[in-house]
Amino acid sequence: MSPMRASRALAPVVVCISLVVAVGGSLGSPLITAVATQYGVSLAAAQWTLTIALLAGAVATPVLGRLGSGPRRRGVVLVTLGIVLTGSVLTVLPLPFAFLLAGRAAQGAGLGLTALMMATARDHLDEQHAARTIATLSIASTVGVGVGYPLSGLLADLGGIRAAFALGLVLTAAALVAAVIVLPAAPPRTASRVDIPGVLLLTVALIALLLVISQTALWHEHTALAVAILVFSLVMFAVWTFVELRTDKPLVDVRLLRHPAIAVANLVMLTGGVGMYLLLSLINRYVQTPAAAGYGFGLNTFQAGLVLVPFSVLGFAAGRVMPHLRSRFGARSLLAASTAVVLAAFLLFALARGHLVEPVLAMSILGIGVGSFSAAMPAVILAATPAAETASAMGVNQVVRSVGFSMGSALGGLILAAHTTAVFPSEGGYGAAAWTGAVTTTVTLLIVAVLYPKRT
Known part of the structure; x- marks a missing residue:
């Protein structure tokens, strides 16, 4: 070619x-x-x-x-x-x-x-x-x-x-x-x-963290062990950071991550990711619950997958628009607006889910919020990142997003499990999870509004 x-x-x-x-x-x-x-x-x-x-x-x-x-x-x-x-x-x-x-x-x-x-x-x-x-x-x-x-x-x-x-x-x-x-x-x-020591330390820290937040059964059956693994992962992250700061060629340039825009962007990615994946998993599980449980629509795997189609289509469309809007409104405003859209999706699902069209509409709104949020994030990171560090800086952001998504999935599972007495959770469990996600998303919005550098 x-x-x-x-x-x-x-x-x-x-x-x-x-x-x-x-x-x-x-x-x-x-x-x-x-x-x-x-x-x-x-x-x-x-x-x-x-x-x-x-x-x-x-x-x-x-x-x-x-x-x-x-x-x-x-x-x-x-x-x-x-x-x-x-x-x-x-x-x-x-x-x-x-x-x-x-x-x-x-x-x-x-x-x-x-x-x-x-x-x-x-x-x-x-x-x-x-x-x-x-x-x-x-x-x-x-x-x-x-x-x-x-x-x-x-x-x-x-x-x-x-x-x-x-x-x-x-x-x-x-x-x-x-x-x-x-x-x-x-x-x-x-x-x-x-950086082999950095690779090994980060691997152990990530595996411990994702293990403890993805295996919700640990928190129900072995709470002390779950807490111990969580503490261990945090200690390993601290050790990894200490080592990276003293390494000439670190796996991740931790000093670069201390830039205010990058640090806040990764924090926003973490808390925002918790909310976004929480709602995604809630809706997907809700629509597959058989109506015999007193709620839900009994969709099979394929039908439930179709509910995600508007999420993806609208998310893709919103993401394509973001580069054109950034020069006019700035990354801070776009992140705030995207987070507000996710919050609107949470509120809709929390207040109205009795008919199939309502979860589908909430999923569609979520797609717009996730797509625009995800598309605005790289501009924030790359504006403060040298070209040679693009892959490393965006890699860290991708890891933060994975951790946030895993935490969101685990949080939803824990809340629903707490509201389960038989086979399926009570419908009130979905309401509690939705309002929890709304609070998490509001916190994300406040982080953007208060901590994000005004000049961006």
């Missing part, structure tokens, strides 16, 4: 890669029940098909961000896609459950590629085109959920879980071919040495 044609193809290819890994990472969630049935394991064990992908993505993201900051970016991307492809093969083959988990972990590693795609766009596209592409990349996970859920549900209904996982295999193979043809080499820079 000629250099000019390759340049024109670059934007769609990097978006395609991010979308593919997002779809692959989301495949575990709608298939948990089917996996438990087919493999003869408990629902708690089947839940690991999602948890292990999130854990792998959280660990891989900062590592890939550092590896991809130097001249090896193209090689890092291709090798990672190869790992994802290998994992996709393991999910499709009729092998024991342990191989499925290994395959899901390999697929989860691909979640770390989004930050590298942002760095690629920033290095090889003009400023305006790069801004639009990066905004689109930031909402790839949003679109990926809306694409992955209904498709995987439909394929599972038609051909079983291996047919659903085959979706990830086909998409990853296509993404790898496109990457080989189109992805350019990174600009000449000094190769970044991988």
Whole structure:
């Protein structure tokens, strides 16, 4: 392919890669029940098909961000896609459950590629085109959920879980071919040495943190152990920060993260992520509850996935508009407006969910808020980040978002479990969870209004 044609193809290819890994990472969630049935394991064990992908993505993201900051970016991307492809093969083959988990972990590693795609766009596209592409990349996970859920549900209904996982295999193979043809080499820079102590410390800290917030059963059955793991993870994060500040070539430039705009943006991403994923999981679970429980609509996996389609479509549309609005209103105003939209979705679901159209409308409003929020965030981070640190800085933000999403999912599960006396939670549990999310989102809005640097 000629250099000019390759340049024109670059934007769609990097978006395609991010979308593919997002779809692959989301495949575990709608298939948990089917996996438990087919493999003869408990629902708690089947839940690991999602948890292990999130854990792998959280660990891989900062590592890939550092590896991809130097001249090896193209090689890092291709090798990672190869790992994802290998994992996709393991999910499709009729092998024991342990191989499925290994395959899901390999697929989860691909979640770390989004930050590298942002760095690629920033290095090889003009400023305006790069801004639009990066905004689109930031909402790839949003679109990926809306694409992955209904498709995987439909394929599972038609051909079983291996047919659903085959979706990830086909998409990853296509993404790898496109990457080989189109992805350019990174600009000449000094190769970044991988900070092995930093990798090990951050890996232990992230695994402990995501484990304790994703396994809600721990808090019910072994509360003391859950608290101990949480404290351990926080201590490890403190040790990691101490080590990074004293390392010449750290895994993450912690000093850069102390910039006021970046520090507040990551805090906003954490608290905002809790609220956004909390509502997403609440609505998805609510619409699948059978009407015999006294509420809910008894939708199957595929039908529930269709509820996410307006979430993704409107989120994508909102994200595409954000780069055009930033020059007029500024990042601070856009983050505040996006958070307010998420708050409106919470209020709607808290007050009205008796008819299917109301949760669907709440999900649609949530999509607008999540899409615009996600698209505004990279501009905040990159405005204070040197080009050479793009992948690393955005990788950290992606990890913060993953932690926030996991906390939101866990929070919803804990609240609903506290309101469950039989098989299903009481409807009041959904109201309590919705109002809790509304409070969390209000806190996020206050952080933006009070702490965010006024000049942005």
